[in-house]
Amino acid sequence: MKIYDVEGFPNPLRVRMALAEKNAMDSVSFVAVDVMKGEHRSDAFVAKNPAASVPVLELDDGTYIAECSAIIEYIDHAFEGISLTGTSAKERAVISMMQRRAESMVLDAVATYFHHATVGLGAELETYQNKEWGIKQGEKAQAGFKYFNDILTTNTYLAGDAFSVADITLFAGLGFADFANVSIPNEYTELIAWREKVAARPSLQ
Template identity: 65%
Template sequence: MKIYDVEGFPNPARVRIALAEKGAVDQAEFIAVDVMGGEHRTEAFKAKNPDAAVPCLELEDGTHISQCTAITEYIDAAFDGPSLTGTNPQERAQISMMNLRAESGLLDAVATYFHHATPGLGPDLETYQCAEWGNKQKDVAGQTMAYLDAVLAENAYLAGDVFSVADITAYAGLAFADLAQVEIPSNLTHLHDWRARMAARPSIAA
């Protein structure tokens, strides 16, 4: 299978971490997309992913799958190893809920702030900006960090006692926060400790 992405970007990182957790990095061919040059907005790329975004997974039969959650669900089901999405209905629902909270409240919120209230990727790519909306989403990201800290005060991982896609999403969200200069408050000690544990995982530290 092929994965169209940009190494180091937060959403592609989610897919790469999931592959590493499943021991399947060598099963994928990574194809770099020139996002800074606007390649993701070309008709050729949008034929693969109408969202005009990376990452995008291409299977051997030509099927294209976009959206990180969908891609990681495919990876989790396609390869052996500990489940990243849950092994029973309750686990799957809990993980899905926390993954959505980490995605919308942290990663997407930081992305909105970055693209709307900062220079972002530059004027050629940031063709529309609403600073008020961006700054509002920065506040949402801060609130979500505090919420995740409270969750981690009671649990080893975001969805309980087992590492999952929710942890991957939140970790990528905090990496994006670093890029966007959205600080994690120092008093959120559980979130800081969790992040240090995540950074030490072989799938991330490699």
């Protein structure tokens, strides 16, 4: 299997964390995509993923799987180890819900802020920007920080007692927030403590 990505970017980090949690890093090869030179928008790459985004998983039979949640779903079922997406119907539903909230309320909101309200990746790559929309999404991210801090006052992890893909998504989102200078308020102590706990996991080492 191959994974087309950019090491250090937030969405590729999600997939790499999932692989590490499943002890499957050695089961794939990574193909670097030069986003800064627009390689992700080339005809060859768009043929793999019409959304022109990384990461993309290529299976041995030639199937291409894009979207982090779909890639991690595949990884979770293809390899032994802890369950990242849940086993029972209730677990799977709650994890899916919290993963989507982490994505929309923090990761995607921060990404929109970065690409619209800042210089982003530069004029050559940021071909359209709506600063007002970007600022609103920055505010949404701040609301997301509060929401998850409140959740973590009673939960060990986002979806309950067990680490899951929801935690991976939020962790990557907070890393992107650092890069975009969207700060977590100091009073959100539960969120800050949770982040430190996740950062200490072997998959991050």
